[in-house]
Amino acid sequence: MPWFAAAAFCLTVAGLYVGFFMAPTDAQQGDGYRIIFLHVPVSWMSMFIYVVMAFWAAVGLIFNSRLSAMMASALAPTGAMFAFLSLWTGALWGKPMWGTWWVWDARLTSELILLFLYMGFMALQSAIDDQRRADKAGAVLALVGVVNIPVIYFSVQWWNTLHQGASVSLTQAPSMATIMLIGMLLMALAAWMYTIAVALMRVRCIILEREYRTAWVNDLKEIRQ
Amino acid sequence: MKDAFGLSAIYWIVHRELKLTMRRKSDAITPLLFFVIVTSLFPLSVGTDVEMLRRIAPGVLWVTALLATMLSLPRLFEQDYADGTLEQLALSPAPLSAMVVGKVVAYWLMTGLPLALLAPLLALQFYLPTTSILILATTLLIGTPVLALIGSIGASLTLGLRGGGVLVALLVLPLYVPVLIFGTGAVDAAASGLGATANVSLLTAMLLVAGFFSPMATTAALRIALE
């Protein structure tokens, strides 16, 4: 676990260095585009974590293994944080580029709904006192959500073309310089490592919380001290 | 059981639910009143400009119908859960998923259907042209069962929890987004001359998919709640 944290830290430093000092200034957007090094990996992660979470939830539901349910609930806050960060950095990026904090763009809207889904998951889990029920109910919700994500994304895109016309498009980005790609990949890896580190840390907490009566927990030397 | 799909169980539960509602009519009428009152508040708050009312009408009617459905969602399983009927249903040899389908059908007959039938009347308040009204009613007829199906998942997940009503909203509203988009989109598309067929067929597709998957999720959630 410390290794993942260390890796996350190193990769972040490297990624930020590449992003801010090595990558050339963009012809159209100036230096403002550099937030992309944070924005894109964070958005990727926010979507990916939901899928991973749903996967663990499904495993927990099918094989009735408590550890995978714990994994799912450990991932949710990180995913929500990434979704929030993605919206936040997107807004910061949008302000200088489009002149507005918020655009009802298909991706932004989907990301917002994704954030709502995370919040629903966490709210449901915290509302249920009985741990086993919380795990299972959360799992059902996560699975329902993951089935819905493509539908939501598709519908938002459809709605967008209907309402919006072509005001702003995020897909205009010209072919990317290699150095920018490297910076972005480094940051994506950093986000990965961070997620793994934080999720494992949180799982450890959850396990200790739930098993605090059992003998093995009380035998841990940290506890006995 | 003679029939594997539990058709008789579905029939039984629809019949029983309707009978129960007839004995407590206020349960069914409250969401409708909510629908009428809230939609009438809109002209009062945004003004009576004909063009604008016409433009916001599909959105207002859809969102209000959605909220009215959601308000009555806790009713779907809460009483059965509290008085132990749900337990007995889960322990009967008839398949629980069939009973879930029956519950949702009965629930839709008592909230969704009246909402869809009432909507054209309220649309007159918003000066909607007749064709738009027809399309609005059609989308509501197809869309409200989807709302009921997805809502049943939320209702079963939050069964017996503190603050269940608000929680249902939090869980279910993001999932309602596609239905809302296609429902209102149909009216807009028709008004702009694009034709509403695509929207309506997408809604129908959603109804089929939701009709297949959501009873499974609801059944699973009910079993979890009964543990």
Add this chain to the structure above:
Amino acid sequence: MLEVSNLDCVRGERHLFHDVSFLLRSGEGLLITGENGSGKTSLLRMLVGLTPPFAGTINWKTRLIKHLGAEYRRELLYCGHPLGLKDSLSATENLQSIASLVNEPVELSVVQDALERIGLQGSAHMPVRALSQGQKRRVSLARLFLSRRTLWVLDEPLTALDTKASQHVAQAVDRHLDDGGIAVITTHQDMALASPLQTMRIGA
């Protein structure tokens, strides 16, 4: 034949009972006692298949009840704490409606007879909401006279019942066991049963 082995129950963070095992053959009954919160209801809910056991197995006729599913539920009668009655329906409507769900429709006269046997003449057509606690309990227990199920699982059937009604219930259980049925009952009261029952005390 109901065979229960090494059942564990964990509720939230509390370990309610541990290693509960018993075997009931045709015509045998089990009386479960224990303090409040010792897990009696949880045990019954496991027996009927609502709660999956934390550890241990429950077999009906040598097969796991989890695998039997509807086949097991068709032989099962469960009277729980919430009575499973609809407030706005009358006693007869409640009983007939439950029976017709499982394709065992019963005649009105049979239902009335059952209600009479448990001492509920006269109020059979009032909505259940208007009845007292004890009367509601009787309506729920009238199912004992209507059912042909093999396994009865009764959670505190005597709560709120007067002496006479308790006797009626005890007689019903006796007859059920004589006919080769099986019964698992939790209770705090003394049940005036003629047939010998195994007893078990759970909890610390």
